[in-house]
Amino acid sequence: MKKFILKFFLLVITLFFGVLLGMQQANEGLLQMKGFDDKTFGGAFHLKKTEAGEVEAAVLGQEITAHDIEEKQKKLEEMKAFHFLSNLGSRLGDMLSIIFQQLTNLVVSSLDKALS
Template sequence: MVKWFIRFSIALFLLFFGVLFGMQQAHHGMERMRGYADPSFPSVIQIEKNGNGELEAAVFGQTVAASDLQEKKETIQELKTFNLFSELGRQLADAATAFMETLLSLIGRAFD
Protein backbone atom coordinates (compact mmCIF):
# COMPACT_ATOMS: atom_id res chain seq x y z
CA MET A 1 0.00 0.00 0.00
CA VAL A 2 2.83 2.37 0.87
CA LYS A 3 4.61 1.53 -2.38
CA TRP A 4 1.45 2.28 -4.34
CA PHE A 5 0.95 5.58 -2.51
CA ILE A 6 4.53 6.66 -3.26
CA ARG A 7 4.11 5.79 -6.95
CA PHE A 8 0.77 7.59 -7.08
CA SER A 9 2.23 10.69 -5.40
CA ILE A 10 5.16 10.79 -7.81
CA ALA A 11 2.84 10.37 -10.81
CA LEU A 12 0.54 13.13 -9.52
CA PHE A 13 3.52 15.43 -8.96
CA LEU A 14 4.86 14.78 -12.47
CA LEU A 15 1.45 15.32 -14.07
CA PHE A 16 0.90 18.60 -12.20
CA PHE A 17 4.24 20.05 -13.25
CA GLY A 18 3.81 18.62 -16.72
CA VAL A 19 0.59 20.59 -17.11
CA LEU A 20 2.28 23.78 -15.88
CA PHE A 21 5.22 23.19 -18.22
CA GLY A 22 2.86 22.60 -21.14
CA MET A 23 0.96 25.80 -20.41
CA GLN A 24 4.23 27.73 -20.27
CA GLN A 25 5.34 26.23 -23.59
CA ALA A 26 1.99 27.13 -25.15
CA HIS A 27 2.42 30.71 -23.91
CA HIS A 28 5.87 30.95 -25.51
CA GLY A 29 4.51 29.44 -28.72
CA MET A 30 1.76 32.07 -28.86
CA GLU A 31 4.34 34.82 -28.37
CA ARG A 32 6.47 33.45 -31.22
CA MET A 33 3.43 33.11 -33.45
CA ARG A 34 2.34 36.72 -32.79
CA GLY A 35 5.89 38.04 -32.98
CA TYR A 36 5.63 40.17 -29.84
CA ALA A 37 4.90 39.80 -26.13
CA ASP A 38 1.38 40.88 -25.23
CA PRO A 39 1.12 42.06 -21.60
CA SER A 40 -2.56 41.09 -21.50
CA PHE A 41 -1.46 37.44 -21.64
CA PRO A 42 0.60 36.89 -18.49
CA SER A 43 3.06 34.04 -18.29
CA VAL A 44 1.98 30.93 -16.41
CA ILE A 45 4.90 31.06 -13.99
CA GLN A 46 7.19 34.03 -13.70
CA ILE A 47 10.10 34.25 -11.25
CA GLU A 48 12.11 37.45 -10.86
CA LYS A 49 14.60 38.96 -8.41
CA ASN A 50 13.56 42.22 -6.81
CA GLY A 51 15.87 45.00 -5.58
CA ASN A 52 16.42 43.28 -2.22
CA GLY A 53 17.73 40.15 -3.88
CA GLU A 54 14.60 38.18 -2.93
CA LEU A 55 12.79 36.06 -5.46
CA GLU A 56 9.27 37.06 -6.44
CA ALA A 57 7.00 34.52 -8.05
CA ALA A 58 3.85 35.09 -10.05
CA VAL A 59 1.41 32.38 -11.08
CA PHE A 60 -1.05 33.37 -13.81
CA GLY A 61 -0.15 37.02 -13.20
CA GLN A 62 -0.97 36.88 -9.48
CA THR A 63 2.07 37.55 -7.29
CA VAL A 64 2.77 35.01 -4.60
CA ALA A 65 4.72 36.28 -1.60
CA ALA A 66 5.93 34.53 1.51
CA SER A 67 3.98 37.03 3.61
CA ASP A 68 0.77 36.01 1.80
CA LEU A 69 1.50 32.38 2.55
CA GLN A 70 2.18 33.23 6.21
CA GLU A 71 -1.14 35.10 6.46
CA LYS A 72 -2.98 32.15 4.91
CA LYS A 73 -1.25 29.77 7.30
CA GLU A 74 -2.32 31.88 10.29
CA THR A 75 -5.88 32.04 8.99
CA ILE A 76 -5.99 28.26 8.60
CA GLN A 77 -4.60 27.80 12.11
CA GLU A 78 -7.31 30.11 13.47
CA LEU A 79 -9.95 28.07 11.68
CA LYS A 80 -8.48 24.85 13.04
CA THR A 81 -8.53 26.08 16.63
CA PHE A 82 -11.98 24.68 17.17
CA ASN A 83 -14.05 22.77 14.71
CA LEU A 84 -17.26 21.48 16.25
CA PHE A 85 -17.71 18.61 13.82
CA SER A 86 -14.11 17.45 14.18
CA GLU A 87 -14.45 17.49 17.95
CA LEU A 88 -17.76 15.58 17.83
CA GLY A 89 -16.23 13.04 15.45
CA ARG A 90 -13.22 12.59 17.71
CA GLN A 91 -15.43 12.05 20.76
CA LEU A 92 -17.62 9.59 18.87
CA ALA A 93 -14.54 7.65 17.74
CA ASP A 94 -13.18 7.58 21.30
CA ALA A 95 -16.54 6.37 22.63
CA ALA A 96 -16.77 3.64 19.97
CA THR A 97 -13.21 2.52 20.75
CA ALA A 98 -13.91 2.38 24.48
CA PHE A 99 -17.17 0.50 23.88
CA MET A 100 -15.49 -2.10 21.65
CA GLU A 101 -12.61 -2.58 24.09
CA THR A 102 -15.07 -3.13 26.93
CA LEU A 103 -17.21 -5.48 24.85
CA LEU A 104 -14.22 -7.54 23.70
CA SER A 105 -12.80 -7.76 27.22
CA LEU A 106 -16.20 -9.00 28.51
CA ILE A 107 -16.35 -11.60 25.73
CA GLY A 108 -12.78 -12.64 26.54
CA ARG A 109 -13.63 -13.06 30.23
CA ALA A 110 -16.71 -15.12 29.36
CA PHE A 111 -14.62 -17.65 27.44
CA ASP A 112 -11.93 -17.95 30.15
Protein backbone atom coordinates in the same frame (compact mmCIF):
# COMPACT_ATOMS: atom_id res chain seq x y z
CA MET B 1 8.82 -19.59 -25.03
CA LYS B 2 12.04 -17.58 -25.36
CA LYS B 3 10.93 -16.26 -28.74
CA PHE B 4 7.58 -15.17 -27.28
CA ILE B 5 9.23 -13.32 -24.40
CA LEU B 6 11.70 -11.64 -26.76
CA LYS B 7 8.91 -10.57 -29.14
CA PHE B 8 6.81 -9.36 -26.21
CA PHE B 9 9.59 -7.17 -24.80
CA LEU B 10 10.44 -5.77 -28.24
CA LEU B 11 6.78 -4.89 -28.74
CA VAL B 12 6.52 -3.26 -25.32
CA ILE B 13 9.69 -1.20 -25.92
CA THR B 14 8.45 -0.14 -29.36
CA LEU B 15 5.08 0.92 -27.98
CA PHE B 16 6.72 2.78 -25.08
CA PHE B 17 8.86 4.83 -27.46
CA GLY B 18 5.78 5.42 -29.60
CA VAL B 19 3.94 6.86 -26.61
CA LEU B 20 6.88 9.13 -25.79
CA LEU B 21 7.08 10.30 -29.39
CA GLY B 22 3.33 10.96 -29.42
CA MET B 23 3.56 13.03 -26.24
CA GLN B 24 6.35 15.12 -27.74
CA GLN B 25 4.36 15.68 -30.93
CA ALA B 26 1.29 16.70 -28.92
CA ASN B 27 3.37 19.20 -26.96
CA GLU B 28 4.76 20.73 -30.14
CA GLY B 29 1.27 20.87 -31.62
CA LEU B 30 -0.07 22.72 -28.60
CA LEU B 31 2.78 25.21 -28.78
CA GLN B 32 2.06 25.80 -32.48
CA MET B 33 -1.65 26.31 -31.77
CA LYS B 34 -0.85 29.27 -29.54
CA GLY B 35 0.53 31.06 -32.56
CA PHE B 36 3.36 32.75 -30.66
CA ASP B 37 6.28 31.74 -28.50
CA ASP B 38 5.81 33.32 -25.08
CA LYS B 39 7.89 31.83 -22.26
CA THR B 40 5.61 33.26 -19.53
CA PHE B 41 2.90 30.76 -20.47
CA GLY B 42 5.24 27.82 -20.08
CA GLY B 43 4.32 26.87 -16.53
CA ALA B 44 1.87 27.57 -13.78
CA PHE B 45 4.46 28.39 -11.12
CA HIS B 46 7.27 30.94 -11.54
CA LEU B 47 10.09 31.96 -9.22
CA LYS B 48 12.38 34.89 -9.88
CA LYS B 49 15.08 36.59 -7.87
CA THR B 50 15.10 40.38 -7.58
CA GLU B 51 18.18 42.57 -7.54
CA ALA B 52 17.77 42.98 -3.78
CA GLY B 53 18.15 39.23 -3.37
CA GLU B 54 14.51 38.56 -2.55
CA VAL B 55 12.61 35.75 -4.20
CA GLU B 56 9.27 36.52 -5.82
CA ALA B 57 6.75 33.82 -6.63
CA ALA B 58 3.81 33.79 -8.99
CA VAL B 59 1.14 31.11 -9.27
CA LEU B 60 -1.05 31.25 -12.38
CA GLY B 61 0.06 34.82 -12.96
CA GLN B 62 -0.79 36.11 -9.47
CA GLU B 63 2.03 37.42 -7.32
CA ILE B 64 2.40 35.80 -3.91
CA THR B 65 4.09 37.64 -1.07
CA ALA B 66 5.06 36.63 2.44
CA HIS B 67 2.27 38.88 3.74
CA ASP B 68 -0.34 36.85 1.83
CA ILE B 69 1.05 33.63 3.25
CA GLU B 70 0.96 35.04 6.80
CA GLU B 71 -2.68 36.10 6.37
CA LYS B 72 -3.64 32.65 5.14
CA GLN B 73 -1.78 31.07 8.05
CA LYS B 74 -3.72 33.23 10.53
CA LYS B 75 -7.02 32.30 8.85
CA LEU B 76 -6.14 28.61 9.09
CA GLU B 77 -5.26 28.95 12.75
CA GLU B 78 -8.58 30.70 13.42
CA MET B 79 -10.45 27.98 11.56
CA LYS B 80 -8.72 25.28 13.58
CA ALA B 81 -9.39 27.14 16.82
CA PHE B 82 -13.08 26.26 17.01
CA HIS B 83 -14.69 23.43 15.15
CA PHE B 84 -17.55 22.21 17.31
CA LEU B 85 -18.55 19.38 15.00
CA SER B 86 -14.95 18.31 14.50
CA ASN B 87 -14.35 18.17 18.25
CA LEU B 88 -17.63 16.34 18.78
CA GLY B 89 -16.76 13.78 16.10
CA SER B 90 -13.31 13.26 17.56
CA ARG B 91 -14.71 12.66 21.04
CA LEU B 92 -17.39 10.32 19.69
CA GLY B 93 -14.74 8.36 17.78
CA ASP B 94 -12.56 8.05 20.87
CA MET B 95 -15.53 6.93 22.95
CA LEU B 96 -16.56 4.31 20.36
CA SER B 97 -12.99 3.01 20.19
CA ILE B 98 -12.92 2.52 23.96
CA ILE B 99 -16.33 0.82 23.94
CA PHE B 100 -15.36 -1.61 21.18
CA GLN B 101 -12.02 -2.34 22.85
CA GLN B 102 -13.80 -3.24 26.09
CA LEU B 103 -16.38 -5.28 24.20
CA THR B 104 -13.64 -7.17 22.36
CA ASN B 105 -11.79 -7.85 25.62
CA LEU B 106 -15.03 -9.12 27.19
CA VAL B 107 -15.75 -11.47 24.25
CA VAL B 108 -12.20 -12.81 24.19
CA SER B 109 -12.09 -13.38 27.93
CA SER B 110 -15.50 -15.14 27.90
CA LEU B 111 -14.36 -17.37 25.00
CA ASP B 112 -11.14 -18.11 26.84
CA LYS B 113 -13.08 -19.17 29.95
CA ALA B 114 -15.51 -21.25 27.90
CA LEU B 115 -12.74 -23.08 26.04
CA SER B 116 -10.61 -23.71 29.14
